[in-house]
Amino acid sequence: MKNVRVNLIGGRLYSHILRHHRPVSSSLSSLSTTESMASNSVRVAAAQMTSINDLAANFATSSRLVQEAASAGAKLICFPEAFSYVAAKDGESVTIAQPLDGPIMDQYCSLARDSSIWLSLGGFQEKGSDDEHLSNTHVIVDDTGKIRSSYRKIHLFDVDVPGGRVYKESRFTEAGKDVVAVDSPIGRLGLTVCYDLRFPEIYQLLRFQHGAQVLLVPSAFTKVTGEAHWEILLRARAIENQCYVIAAAQAGKHNEKRESYGDTVIIDPWGTVVGRLPDRLSTGIAVADIDLSLVDSIREKMPIAQQRKSIDFWKATSL
Numbered sequence: 676m677k678n679v680r681v682n683l684i685g686g687r688l689y690s691h692i693l694r695h696h697r698p699v700s701s702s703l704s705s706l707s708t709t710e711s712m713a714s715n716s717v718r719v720a721a722a723q724m725t726s727i728n729d730l731a732a733n734f735a736t737s738s739r740l741v742q743e744a745a746s747a748g749a750k751l752i753c754f755p756e757a758f759s760y761v762a763a764k765d766g767e768s769v770t771i772a773q774p775l776d777g778p779i780m781d782q783y784c785s786l787a788r789d790s791s792i793w794l795s796l797g798g799f800q801e802k803g804s805d806d807e808h809l810s811n812t813h814v815i816v817d818d819t820g821k822i823r824s825s826y827r828k829i830h831l832f833d834v835d836v837p838g839g840r841v842y843k844e845s846r847f848t849e850a851g852k853d854v855v856a857v858d859s860p861i862g863r864l865g866l867t868v869c870y871d872l873r874f875p876e877i878y879q880l881l882r883f884q885h886g887a888q889v890l891l892v893p894s895a896f897t898k899v900t901g902e903a904h905w906e907i908l909l910r911a912r913a914i915e916n917q918c919y920v921i922a923a924a925q926a927g928k929h930n931e932k933r934e935s936y937g938d939t940v941i942i943d944p945w946g947t948v949v950g951r952l953p954d955r956l957s958t959g960i961a962v963a964d965i966d967l968s969l970v971d972s973i974r975e976k977m978p979i980a981q982q983r984k985s986i987d988f989w990k991a992t993s994l
Contacts (some may be wrong), residue, residue: 685923716964717861719889720744720752721950723939724958725927726761730771732783733759740960741947745790747962750818750860753795753923755939756811756869756895758785763930769847772800772809775822780814788820793859795923797893798828798868809847811831812895815857821849823859826866827851830874839899840932844870854880860967862888865918869894872908875915882916890918890969895925901936906948914946917974927956944973 710906717860722740725735737758744752759779762768764968773779780799787794808971831844855866865887871877871894881887890912890971896905905922913920919942924935941963950963974980 688689695733697823715968716966718747718749719861719921719941719959719965720747720749720923720962721923721939721941722752722754722758722960723924723926723937723952724755724758725756725929725935725956726757726759726925727929728761728763728767728838730760730779730807734786736958737783738786740958741786741790741794743960744962745792747960749792749960751793751795752960753891753893753921754797755923755925756798757925757990758796758799758893758895761895761925761933763932766847768800769803769809772802774802775799775814775825777802777880777941778820783814784816784820784822787816791818791888793817793861795864795891797826797866797891801825801827808847809951810849810851811844811868812851813855813891815859815864815866817859824855824857824866824938826853826855826868828868829854829877830870832870834870835895836899839897841950842897856881856885856887856980859889862919862967862970864888864950865890867892869896872912873904875885875912878912878916882918883983887916888918888967889965890920891917892920892922893924894922898934898936901938905936905938906940908911909940909942910946910948913942915979917944917970917977917979919943919970926958944970 724736794816798811798812801810801812802810813826815821816962831850832842833845835841857864861888865881909920909922921941924937924939925935928934937955939952939961940948943949950961952959952961
């Protein structure tokens with residue numbers, strides 16, 4: 676599988692994007708010439724990979740992608756769901772699950788510290804409350820290697836995929852209960868994982884109650900559901916919440932039973948894709964500049980936070 680790095684610049688070029696409704700692309704060599712234009716922006720990377728049931732191999736891939744992101748000037752790199760391990764058999768993930776202070780996560784914390792970069796790691800197979808379950812946990816690690824926050828996936832993937840297989844994530848996974856946002860160098864992050872994407876309420880809570888500016892959606896969408904719904908759902912979450920959306924994706928065949936859709940993307944708060952790998956299945960990173968003044972400008976000109984109705988309003992209208 677080939678390795679690809681793509682750098683697409685959004686942020687300060689918003690007026691150009693708005694006129695032409697297409698992302699602005701650039702090679703690494705020309706990125707340096709846009710620094711003055713993007714002086715108020717912060718660079719972010721989103722990783723795409725094909726994880727397998729080999730912790731060491733996945734860590735090696737992750738390490739390589741972290742170095743690429745750091746070399747590109749990114750302050751944060753986002754990894755997809757199940758970045759550290761994708762099971763080949765049902766229940767296999769439970770056997771390798773560890774607490775957040777265990778040796779697997781410690782490796783990634785050391786990687787963040789050694790590379791001086793923040794990591795979005797989600798979801799990690801965190802040891803559950805008993806030996807039969809784990810938590811699908813999205814972990815934020817800062818550039819000193821400290822865990823800043825963690826979110827346990829709330830919406831579990833119990834689905835009979837049309838034309839595909841039946842999934843029952845709740846068989847081995849405990850659902851989380853808390854909505855989580857955390858400050859970072861690229862803005863206030865709203866943490867979610869994969870199937871959460873289909874439930875707009877969690878994103879509205881992150882935006883309107885927790886002040887999120889950037890929504891993270893690490894995922895391993897199936898090929899069938901990804902082809903049908905992936906981009907449209909991500910762009911909808913960006914538009915309706917006026918947030919950047921960073922969606923790092925698993926891609927390709929992990930084993931004989933499991934295949935992921937891929938298509939890692941970064942989307943601005945106007946709904947424009949500003950970062951994307953040219954090959955939906957390649958291993959690599961997409962890079963874009965996050966400009967929080969763009970977030971502020973869109974929210975000021977279209978003040979939906981002030982215009983939206985409370986749940987009490989809708990309850991009254993239904994009587």
